[in-house]
Amino acid sequence: MRLAITGVGVVSPVGCGVDALRAAFDDPSAAAVRAFTGEPTVLGREKFPEAHAAEVWGFDPNDALGDKGHRNLDRLTKYLIVAGKGALADAGIKEDGKFISVLQPDDIGVCSSTAYGSLDSITELNLVAELEDPRYINPARFPNTVINAAAGYVSIWEDLRAPNATIVDGNCGAIDAVLSCETHLAHRRAQAFLVGGGDVVTEPLYLAFRRLGAIAGGEAKWAPGARDSKGLHLGEGAAYLMVERVEGAAARGARVRAHLRGYGTAFDPPRETSRGLHASSAAVARALRGALADASLVASDVDVVCSSLGGLPPFDAAELAGIAEALGDVAVAAPKAMWGESFAGAGALGMAAAVLWIEGAPPGPLVRGAVAEKVEHAVVVASGYYGNVSAVVIGR
Amino acid sequence: MGRVYVTGMGVVSSLGFGREAYWGALVEGRSGITEVTLFDTSNLPRNLGGEVKGFVATDFMSEQEARRMGRASAFSVAAARMAAEDARLAPKDLAGERTAVIVGTTMGEANVLGELQQAWIHEGARAVRSASLPRYGSTLLPIHVARAFGASGMVQTLPAACAAGNYAIGFAADQIRAGRCDVAITGAVEIIEKLEYQGFVRLGAMSPDLCQPFDANRKGLILGEGSTMLILESEERVVRRGATPLAEVGGYGLACDAHHITRPHPEGEGSITAMRLALESSRIGPDEVDHINAHGTGTSANDSVEAAVIHEIFGERALPVTSIKSMIGHCMGASSAMEAVACVMSIATGIIPPTIHYETPDPECPVHVVANTKRTGVRCDVVLNNALAFGGYDAVVCFARPGRLPDGAGEVQA
Secondary structure (H helix, E strand, O other): OOEEEEEEEEEEOOEEOHHHHHHHHHOHHHHHHHHOOOOOOOOOOOOOOOOOEEOOOOOOHHHHHOOOOOOOOOHHHHHHHHHHHHHHHHOOOEEOOEEOOOOOHHHEEEEEEOOOOOHHHHHHHHHHHHHOOHHHOOOOOHHHHOOOHHHHHHHHHHOOOOOEEEEOOHHHHHHHHHHHHHHHHHOOOOOEEEEEEEEOOOHHHHHHHHHOOOEOOOOOOOOOOOOOOOOEOEEOEEEEEEEEEHHHHHHOOOOOOEEEEEEEEEEOOOOOOOOOOEOOHHHHHHHHHHHHHHOOOOHHHOOEEEOOOOOOHHHHHHHHHHHHHHHOOOEEEOOHHHHOEOOHHHHHHHHHHHHHHHOOOOOOOEEEOOOOOOOOEEEEEEEOOEOEEEEEEEEO | OOOEEEEEEEEEEOOEEOHHHHHHHHHHOOOOOEEOOOOOOOOOOOOEEEOOOOOOHHHOOOHHHHHOOOHHHHHHHHHHHHHHHHOOOOHHHHOEOOEEEEEEEOOOOHHHHHHHHHHHHHHOHHHOOHHHHHHOOOOHHHHHHHHHHOEOOOEEEEEOHHHHHHHHHHHHHHHHHOOOOOEEEEEEEEOOOHHHHHHHHHHOOEOOOOOOOOEOOOOOEOEEOEEEEEEEEEHHHHHHHOOOOOEEEEEEEEEEOOOOOOOOOOOOHHHHHHHHHHHHHHOOOHHHOOEEEOOOOOOHHHHHHHHHHHHHHHOOOOOEEEOOHHHHOEOHHHHHHHHHHHHHHHHHHOOEOOEOOOOOEOOOOOOEEOEOOOEOOOOOOEEEEEEEEHHHEEEEEEEEOOOOOOOOOOOOOO
């Protein structure tokens, strides 16, 4: 695999836009503090005094989308549209709503992921149906309950008429969107794709994870990668990469920020039939080896791993063990320590981060090892909760 | 050796379980539409659906397996096990890293979420059973199927609304051709869920009595449910194990209307593009297509646009078109996978199942509907499976008699 990344769009708790993301890596600790400091709009302090969640603070859709036409869109959809708009602009494809390069609507598609994308809207409509009457369900908001609707709206808002694909693979979705993009580009189904995804903080999601004992609430220790971390902190966000064939990007004179070089995925089913959740170092190692093989690289070529360490010790331990098995003593960053656990959003933000690291931003926050001055290759890995893992190599 | 074959199919439907029972009912023109019993519909002005009745999960899996999954996953695993048996594959033949599981859906385990939310809304967070929480998530659909066989390659869920089956089947064929796997268990699943049902009623999209695709008096769709899983294998693997393929998966076409979240583009622009791409990637012209299994939802907007698209590509040809949604309802994410079975069986038998309840031709739908009784003795070497979906998704998959398509069909073109 060798595909050109020509644009990046970001909506995150550490800021919106590439510049804000880059600035966050200059001081990850300060960025993390900012990401978890704000007046929560989803998990209100009165109702959830113990909750820590990284929201996209101060997000005003009117800034990017204008003040009309988005009243019935849910939060994730707005995040995705803004991230998509950012990536298209960054890639020099659109400006002020107009297509300004040789790439036209029929040339551009969307490969987008989310883990729990419609949960917000499903909850909203279930509350209406259960507490009031199903006759009061707003038909204009009903489409938001369909999980691919958010990505569909990205195509509608940006007039992108090449294939639109949604991938739902939990934490791995944004990485798996790379495979979708590669496949469709190889078949000439488009010239370019927005690749990434997002997720948002919702009350039912928080309650579910809390009920499962997976949330580090109140003063409980939250430290992605640490053995004594007591759970995760939820976060949210969205990111897209603009991805094109290398020759296509060159032909239109696009600035190439980085390259997608390899993809790998693995599933390691748990042996005990009663178990559902499964942390697997074997799957991590196999996905990483697959991505390296796809990139025709060896372990020593990797300068840093953008991990999916989130603060759940069994999963973090399995991921660190799998990384060590496949890549040896490589530097490992845990950016979820900055923006929390946002599932598919975290994978997408991780890929955006890796692009910036290759461009010179300091990788972080590091939980293991040290990074060479110049990052040539970064691997972004995402571990699912069921023994599924995917990885992608991003190179200079 | 770039061909991809369908070697087995499994079905959970309102018309029966397994491809023979399902196909037998389709060609008879039997309706699977009955009153919905999954939830109370007394406060709604609609009560019909293509509900799967008599499904007992433990007929297809152990108690322990059944306990850890919701209705959608159980349908998927049951369909996958039937498909494997149909392909004469033992579970061990599908174990390992070279087997991919790629599943389409619209709402996944929506009923698990619905039950969790009902408990939460009416009784509070403490009433939510923590044991049920890990059963929610569309991610789980391929995970459960993969676990059932010990498959450890790619596991992916592709939620592409009503085109999800075609997305999954096409993408799975792509992965086999790209060498990322040798065999794929692929298809789609959907269940009828309360909120989804209520939402479609509120959209005004549901018929009160019959689903009548392409009929002048059509009144809307009727929701259905079910799952179909296909075993797709590389040509090399089929030859190596001496399997008899049922059909070949040719190329497929995808496009996005980028027009409206629920309504198709009025001129069918994306749908036309997808159909043309399916033909081009299959390396055939329109004249070589023998039959179209239509999306045919029975809604005013879909059927007239779809008919216009078919007319645009195929002109005045008397190309037989059918919609089995008249019998099983609109199985949403599963629908194009359910229809894929009909495509493959039409190729294998030369029979086209009917569109039932077709009474009054609609001048706005100038297509040659296979009306009310099956058509037999027709050449069905190349069949297109057409799908449109929420989000403006358009997807068309070409199926063909093995060896009928030119070399290179479906492969990456230089």
